[in-house]
Amino acid sequence: MSNFEEVEILLVEDNTMDAEMTQRALRKHNFGNRMHWVKDGEEALDYLFCRGAYAQRDARRPPRLVLLDIKMPKVDGIEVLRQVKADERTRTVPVVVMTSSNEERDVVESYRLGVNSYIVKPVEFASFLEVVASIGLYWVLTNRVPG
Amino acid sequence: MSAPASKSIRSKLMGVVLLTVLAALLIALGAVVAYDLRAYHRTLVADLTTQAELLGQASAPALAFDDPRAAQENLALLKFRPQIQSAAIYTARGQRFASYERRGDKEALPRLPAAEGARIEHRDLLLYKRIVKDGEILGTVYLRSDYELYERAFDYLGIGAVAIAVAMLGAWGMSARLQRGLTGPLASIAGVAQRVVQARDYSQRAEKLSDDEVGTLADAFNGMLSEIERRTRELEGVNAALAKQAGRLHLVHEVDRAIIGEAKPAAIAGAVLPRLRELLGVARVVVNLFDHEHGQVEWLAAAGRHRTHVGPGVRYSMRMMGDVERLRRGEPQLIDISSLPPGPEVEALRSSGVLYYMAVPMRSGEELIGALSFGGEERVFPEEQLAIAREVADQLAIAITQARLFERVTRHADELESKVKERTVQLEVANRELEGFSYSVSHDLRAPLRAINGYALMLEEDYAATLDAEGRRLLGVVRASSEQMARLIDDLLAFSQVGRKQISRVPVDMAALAKEVLSELKPQAPAHVELRELPPADGDRSLLRQVWANLVGNALKYSSKRERPHVEIGGRIEERERIYWVRDNGAGFDMRYYDKLFGVFQRLHRAEEFEGTGVGLAIVQRIVVRHGGRVWAEGAPGEGACFRFALPMEASA
Amino acid sequence: MRLRLAAMLAGLVLTATCWAQATEYQVKAAFLYKFGGYVEWPADALGGAGAPFTVGVMGAEELAAELSQITSGRSTSGHPISVRSLRPGDPLEGLQVLFVGRDDAAHLPQILDALHGRPVLVVTESDDGLPDGSMINFVLVDDKVRFDIAPASAEHGNLRISSRLLAVARRVVGGQS
Numbered sequence: 001m002s003n004f005e006e007v008e009i010l011l012v013e014d015n016t017m018d019a020e021m022t023q024r025a026l027r028k029h030n031f032g033n034r035m036h037w038v039k040d041g042e043e044a045l046d047y048l049f050c051r052g053a054y055a056q057r058d059a060r061r062p063p064r065l066v067l068l069d070i071k072m073p074k075v076d077g078i079e080v081l082r083q084v085k086a087d088e089r090t091r092t093v094p095v096v097v098m099t100s101s102n103e104e105r106d107v108v109e110s111y112r113l114g115v116n117s118y119i120v121k122p123v124e125f126a127s128f129l130e131v132v133a134s135i136g137l138y139w140v141l142t143n144r145v146p147g
Numbered sequence: 148m149s150a151p152a153s154k155s156i157r158s159k160l161m162g163v164v165l166l167t168v169l170a171a172l173l174i175a176l177g178a179v180v181a182y183d184l185r186a187y188h189r190t191l192v193a194d195l196t197t198q199a200e201l202l203g204q205a206s207a208p209a210l211a212f213d214d215p216r217a218a219q220e221n222l223a224l225l226k227f228r229p230q231i232q233s234a235a236i237y238t239a240r241g242q243r244f245a246s247y248e249r250r251g252d253k254e255a256l257p258r259l260p261a262a263e264g265a266r267i268e269h270r271d272l273l274l275y276k277r278i279v280k281d282g283e284i285l286g287t288v289y290l291r292s293d294y295e296l297y298e299r300a301f302d303y304l305g306i307g308a309v310a311i312a313v314a315m316l317g318a319w320g321m322s323a324r325l326q327r328g329l330t331g332p333l334a335s336i337a338g339v340a341q342r343v344v345q346a347r348d349y350s351q352r353a354e355k356l357s358d359d360e361v362g363t364l365a366d367a368f369n370g371m372l373s374e375i376e377r378r379t380r381e382l383e384g385v386n387a388a389l390a391k392q393a394g395r396l397h398l399v400h401e402v403d404r405a406i407i408g409e410a411k412p413a414a415i416a417g418a419v420l421p422r423l424r425e426l427l428g429v430a431r432v433v434v435n436l437f438d439h440e441h442g443q444v445e446w447l448a449a450a451g452r453h454r455t456h457v458g459p460g461v462r463y464s465m466r467m468m469g470d471v472e473r474l475r476r477g478e479p480q481l482i483d484i485s486s487l488p489p490g491p492e493v494e495a496l497r498s499s500g501v502l503y504y505m506a507v508p509m510r511s512g513e514e515l516i517g518a519l520s521f522g523g524e525e526r527v528f529p530e531e532q533l534a535i536a537r538e539v540a541d542q543l544a545i546a547i548t549q550a551r552l553f554e555r556v557t558r559h560a561d562e563l564e565s566k567v568k569e570r571t572v573q574l575e576v577a578n579r580e581l582e583g584f585s586y587s588v589s590h591d592l593r594a595p596l597r598a599i600n601g602y603a604l605m606l607e608e609d610y611a612a613t614l615d616a617e618g619r620r621l622l623g624v625v626r627a628s629s630e631q632m633a634r635l636i637d638d639l640l641a642f643s644q645v646g647r648k649q650i651s652r653v654p655v656d657m658a659a660l661a662k663e664v665l666s667e668l669k670p671q672a673p674a675h676v677e678l679r680e681l682p683p684a685d686g687d688r689s690l691l692r693q694v695w696a697n698l699v700g701n702a703l704k705y706s707s708k709r710e711r712p713h714v715e716i717g718g719r720i721e722e723r724e725r726i727y728w729v730r731d732n733g734a735g736f737d738m739r740y741y742d743k744l745f746g747v748f749q750r751l752h753r754a755e756e757f758e759g760t761g762v763g764l765a766i767v768q769r770i771v772v773r774h775g776g777r778v779w780a781e782g783a784p785g786e787g788a789c790f791r792f793a794l795p796m797e798a799s800a
Numbered sequence: 801m802r803l804r805l806a807a808m809l810a811g812l813v814l815t816a817t818c819w820a821q822a823t824e825y826q827v828k829a830a831f832l833y834k835f836g837g838y839v840e841w842p843a844d845a846l847g848g849a850g851a852p853f854t855v856g857v858m859g860a861e862e863l864a865a866e867l868s869q870i871t872s873g874r875s876t877s878g879h880p881i882s883v884r885s886l887r888p889g890d891p892l893e894g895l896q897v898l899f900v901g902r903d904d905a906a907h908l909p910q911i912l913d914a915l916h917g918r919p920v921l922v923v924t925e926s927d928d929g930l931p932d933g934s935m936i937n938f939v940l941v942d943d944k945v946r947f948d949i950a951p952a953s954a955e956h957g958n959l960r961i962s963s964r965l966l967a968v969a970r971r972v973v974g975g976q977s
Contacts, residue, residue, distance in 0.1 A: 205964070207964075208962075208964045208965055208967065208968045209968050211834045211837070211968075212831060212834065212947075212965075212968045213827070213944070213945075214946075214968040217967055217968045280837065281876065281877075
C-alpha cells in the first residue's frame with residue numbers, strides 16, 4: 001500500500017462519458033489519485049515519450065499501466081500500442097486494450113503487437129466497473145517495472 | 148553346279164557311297180586276313196609237328212644206340228625245308244644229341260629242351276616234340292621255323308590298300324555318273340526356286356529332266372508355283388482394296404479426331420483434303436460453305452495437284468454448285484463446266500484440269516451448310532468414289548457444325564465469366580461496406596448505450612436519496628432496456644460475423660467439444676444431461692463450439708422449468724454424413740411455426756418466459772450450412788424439442 | 801705223405817678203369833635188350849602173349865648180371881624179358897637172343913650149328929664173329945660201343961632186321977639176301 005503514491009495509470013479515451021465512468025470506477029477502488037487522462041492517441045504518445053505539452057515530464061518514470069481505447073480519431077489505439085511496444089523505454093509498460101466490440105481484427109492485431117490484456121467494454125456499467133477495477137489492480141499490483 | 152543345295156547333296160551322296168564301299172571292303176578284308184592267318188598258324192604248327200614226329204621216329208634208333216651221327220644225318224635232311232632255321236635232338240637226359248643250323252648259328256639253340264608244344268618267339272615258331280618208343284621217352288626233337296604271320300599280314304595290308312583304292316575309285320566314278328542323273332535336275336529346280344525368291348517372279352517354271360521322283364518333284368514344284376502365282380495375284384487385289392478402305396477409314400477417323408479436338412473447321416478441312424484428293428484420284432477437291440443470304444459460296448479449303456488453300460477469301464456464285472434444292476435433299480450434283488456461263492471461275496477450273504465435277508452436299512440436320520466438290524477431266528464418277536466423298540462430306544458437316552456450336556458456347560462462357568467477375572467485384576464492395584457498417588455499429592452504437600446505462604447507474608448511486616420509488620423504477624427500466632439493446636447488438640454482430648468468417652477445416656472431437664460446453668453451462672441449470680457417444684467431425688472448431696453452445700444452452704433453458712428436466716446429447720454415423728442431436732423435455736414448440744424457428748430475431752416464446760434475442764438458432768443454421776450440412780427440428784408445445792444437425796463426411800463447402 | 805698221395809691217385813685211376821669197363825658191359829647190355837625192338841621174329845618164335853623174351857648170355861657173366869639188372873621188370877613188344885646165363889654145351893631152346901662173349905667165341909661155330917637155322921638173334925663181340933655166322937657183332941670204335949650187322953646171316957635164321965637198325969650200324973656186311 002505504501003507504493004500507491006507511485007502508481008500512475010494513463011487512461012487513453014476519446015469518449016468523455018466512458019472516460020468519466022472509468023475514472024469513477026478506478027476512484028472507487030482507490031486508483032484514482034495517480035491517474036492521468038488523455039483524450040486521443042497523439043496526446044497519449046506525447047505523454048509517453050515526453051513530447052509537446054509533456055516535454056518537461058521525466059521520461060524515466062513511465063506509467064505503471066496504460067488503459068487504451070482502440071477507436072479514436074487521429075492516432076488510434078492500435079498505432080499507440082505499436083509505438084509503445086516498439087520503443088525500448090516503454091516496451092515493458094503493461095497495456096490493456098479496451099474496446100466496445102470484440103471485432104476480430106482488432107483483437108488479432110492487438111495480440112500481434114504485444115498487448116498485455118484485452119477487454120470488451122460491457123454496456124452494463126456495474127460490470128464494466130468490475131472489469132476495469134480488477135484489470136487495474138492486477139497489473140498495478142503484480143507487474144513491476146524493472147529498475 | 149552353282150547351286151549350293153545340289154552341291155551339298157552331291158557331296159553327301161558321294162560320301163555315303165564311298166563310305167559304304169570302304170566299310171564293306173574293310174570288313175571283308177579283315178575277315179579274310181584273320182581266317183588266313185589262323186589257318187597259316189595251324190597249318191604251320193601241324194606241319195612242324197609232323198616233321199618233328201618223323202624226325203623223332205627216324206632218330207629213335209640213333210638215340211637208342213647212341214649214334215649221334217645217324218641223328219645228325221637225319222637232321223641234315225632239313226636243308227630241304229628252307230623255312231626251318233634250326234633243329235636239335237636231345238637225349239632223354241636233356242643233353243643235346245644232334246643239331247642242325249641253316250645259318251650256322253649255334254648259339255640260337257636252346258641248351259635244354261623245353262616242355263612239349265609250339266610257341267612263338269621273335270617271329271619264329273619254336274616246337275618241342277618228345278620221342279617215345281615202347282612207352283619210353285627217348286629224347287626230344289626241337290625245331291625252329293620261320294613264322295611269317297606278320298609278313299603275311301603286311302602283304303595283306305598292302306594288297307588290301309591297293310584293292311580299296313581301286314574299289315573307291317570305281318565307286319567314285321560310278322556315283323559321279325549317278326549324281327549327274329540325280330542332282331542335276333535337283334540343282335535346276337533349286338536354281339528356279341532361287342530366282343523366284345529373288346525376283347518374286349512366280350511365272351518361272353522348272354524344267355522336267357527325268358521321269359523319276361525328281362521329275363515328279365519338278366511337276367509338284369511347278370504346280371506349287373502356279374498356285375502361289377494365283378494367290379499372290381488375289382492377295383495383291385485384296386491388299387489394294389484394303390489399302391483404299393484403310394485410307395477411307397483413316398480420313399473419317401481424322402475428321403472425328405478433329406471434331407473431338409475442337410479444331411477450327413478450316414483446319415480440319417485443310418488437314419483432310421489433300422488425302423481425300425489422293426484417295427479419290429481427282430485433280431481438285433474443294434470444301435464450299437454456303438452463304439444463303441447472299442446466294443454465294445465461299446471456300447473453306449481447297450486441294451489441287453500442287454497446293455492446298457485454307458481459309459476464306461474465295462467467293463463465287465452459288466450457281467456453280469448446281470441445283471441447290473436437290474443438294475438440300477441430299478442429291479449430289481454433276482456439273483459440266485461447259486454448261487456454266489463463261490467467266491473467270493470457269494477459266495480457272497479449266498486451267499486446273501477440271502472439266503467435270505461433282506458437288507456432294509454437306510448437311511447438318513435440315514440445314515445445307517455447304518458442299519464438297521471434286522472433279523477432273525473424266526465425266527464418270529464411280530459409285531465407290533462417290534460413297535467415299537459422301538462419307539467425308541457428312542463427317543465434315545458434323546465437324547463444322549460442332550465447331551460452330553463450340554465457338555458459340557465459348558463465346559457464351561466468356562460473357563458469363565465477365566459477368567461473374569463484375570458481380571464478384573460488386574459483392575466484394577458490398578461485403579466491405581457491410582463489414583464497415585457492423586464495425587461502426589459495434590463501436591458507435593454501443594458507446595451511447597454504455598453512457599445511458601452508466602449514467603443511469605451514476606444517477607442511481609449519487610442521487611438515490613432525492614428520487615422517490617417511481618423515479619428509481621423508471622431509472623431501472625432505462626438501464627434494463629439499454630442492456631437488452633446491447634445484447635441484441637452483440638448477437639446481431641455475432642450472426643454477421645459467422646457469415647463473414649473464413650471457415651477452417653480440421654478434425655474436431657465433438658464429444659470433447661460438447662463436454663466442454665456442458666461444463667460451462669451446466670452449473671446454471673438443474674437438468675439431468677445424458678451425453679452419448681459423438682462421432683468426430685471435420686470443421687471449424689470455434690464455430691462448431693458455438694453450435695453446441697447455442698443448442699445445449701437452449702435445451703437447458705427451455706427445460707429448466709420442468710419438474711425433472713432432461714437433456715440428451717447424441718450422434719451417429721450415416722452413409723455420407725454424421726448426425727448429431729440435442730433433445731430436451733422442455734417447453735417445445737408448435738410445428739406450425741417451424742418456418743420461423745431458424746429466422747433472425749424470431750422467437751416462439753415470450754421474453755417474460757424465456758429470455759433471449761432470437762439469434763441463437765439462426766447462428767446455428769448459418770454455421771451448419773456453411774459447413775455444407777443441414778439443421779432440422781421437431782417438437783410439440785409442452786412436450787420438448789429435438790434439434791438435429793448433419794455434417795457431410797467430406798469437406799465439400 | 802708222398803706215398804699216400806700216389807696211392808690215392810692210383811686208386812682213382814683204378815676206379816676209372818673199372819667204371820669204363822663196367823660201362824662197356826652196361827652199354828652192350830642195353831643194346832642187347834634194345835635190339836629186340838628192331839628185329840622181327842617169325843610169329844611162332846615168340847610164343848603167345850606173356851611168353852618170355854629170353855636173352856641168353858654165354859661167356860660174359862658180368863654182362864649177364866648187368867642185363868638182368870637193367871631189364872628186370874621191362875618188356876619188349878609185350879614180352880617180359882628174361883636173362884639166361886649159359887655155358888658152352890648148354891641147350892639153346894627158347895632163346896630169342898644169344899650173346900656169345902669174347903671168352904667163348906671159339907665155340908661159336910658149334911653154337912651156330914646147334915641152332916641150325918632157328919630164329920635166334922646171335923650177337924658176338926669178336927673180330928671173327930660175323931664171318932663165322934654171327935648176325936650182329938659189337939666193336940669198339942674210339943672207346944664207343946658200335947656194331948656191325950650181317951643181314952644175310954639173320955635171314956638165315958628167319959629173322960628180319962629193321963633198316964632203321966641197319967642205319968645206325970657201323971657196317972652192314974654182305975648183301976641183303
